[in-house]
Amino acid sequence: MDDFNREALAIEIDLNLPSQRVVRVLERVVAWRGYHAKLRMDNGPEFISITLASWAEDHGITLEFIKPGKPTQNSYIERFNRTYRDEILNMYVFRTLNEMRELTDSWVTEYNEERPHDALNDLTPWEYLTKHKQAETSNYGCN
16 A cells, blocks of 8 residues: 555455565566555564565665554554455455455455545545646646
């Protein structure tokens, strides 16, 4: 999740998510959003791995870990996780992982493109990002 515009950047679904898989997902995000300066995460084994630490170091990314037992230090993602759990995970009985992935992909599209967010002045995450980029471009005179 992008803290700036509350955009869901990726939801990876599988029976387990080793650190190599986390890096692959991050590379997919980087391909269309670029590298971020910092990533904030909890202390799950997939995040505290040497694999992720090496990848972050290679790309000049700071890894910021929340304190164990302090989910409020990552409140945007905790709120997002609750919404996803309430609207997808608790609403369906999934027969396959592919079914879950398809429903999740549709939900993420709706979340990013169609659903206004109070915290974003009733804009969708993509509208908010677009508005900010337009303002940034006009402020710096870029074409």
